[in-house]
């Protein structure tokens with residue numbers, strides 16, 4: 575895998591390479607698992623010469639890595655090792671095909687191919703499958719399974735309010751397991767997307783509310799068992815005031831869950847994403863909670879990572895989850 579195509583002629587060729595459904599299917603499969611031409615032909619149900627031809631075109635754009643094992647050639651895509659242009663658009667491709675049901679048949683046949691590599695009955699089926707199990711479990715069960723397992727531990731009939739819900743990420747964590755979900759945002763556009771996603775997911779327990787958490791409490795007093803405010807505070811002029819407004823909706827014994835970035839120096843977040851605050855410290859968060867007479871009950875840090883955006887490698891800072899409870903008495 576080598577240089578970035580920079581000439582217009584190269585760009586045209588690059589996008590022509592991608593504008594073919596079979597090549598997209600092949601790329602997607604090879605990003606999930608290393609496969610031979612034979613296996614790709616089985617999964618896509620296309621003739622081997624056609625697959626070979628598509629592989630040749632993808633290879634010419636440096637999109638494939640190749641390994642020889644005797645007379646076999648194994649192909650794969652290494653997303654972090656792609657030419658720069660491909661790496662830049664890779665997240666968009668991933669989103670598109672992760673949400674496209676047309677690829678599900680490929681996933682099913684990929685699982686069959688992986689299983690057929692290790693026929694049951696040789697006494698070491700799972701030993702041999704260990705290196706592929708994560709791919710296979712993803713194909714078989716998807717990422718949602720873990721959420722559903724954890725969600726089943728929740729008491730039913732909780733009232734959960736998500737402040738600054740955006741497109742409603744938190745709503746889907748609780749799903750129909752919650753008795754009542756209240757989604758608050760001051761952006762009508764965000765609420766419209768959240769509404770559409772909730773409808774598509776069959777959530778019938780969500781109330782959407784257009785409100786500004788900085789000006790007044792958005793919830794009825796003492797109405798929610800859980801209030802989440804996820805990646806919102808850094809946008810607000812007075813995060814403490816907003817937290818007070820949000821927390822006014824907690825029932826006694828209710829839980830407030832805050833997530834934001836830890837204090838950092840990543841000014842690109844201010845310049846590009848309009849963050850008003852470059853994160854917050856644990857001490858500051860703890861102070862907010864004690865001002866609101868909430869008991870600080872849990873703190874966890876999610877490590878930051880680098881992210882490629884518009885050709886630049888950017889640092890995403892560490893984030894935190896802080897949980898506090900309103901005492902019962």
Ligand SMILES: C[S@@+](CC[C@H](N)C(=O)[O-])C[C@H]1O[C@@H](n2cnc3c(N)ncnc32)[C@H](O)[C@@H]1O
Pocket residue numbers: 737738739740741742743758759760761764785786787788803804805806809810
């Ligand atoms: C970075 S997004 C996070 C969305 C969501 N919580 C998530 O984690 O995906 C911040 C959200 O807060 C909303 N927001 C910003 N200021 C707000 C305010 N004053 N009152 C209510 N919502 C606000 C924005 O419209 C946006 O949807």
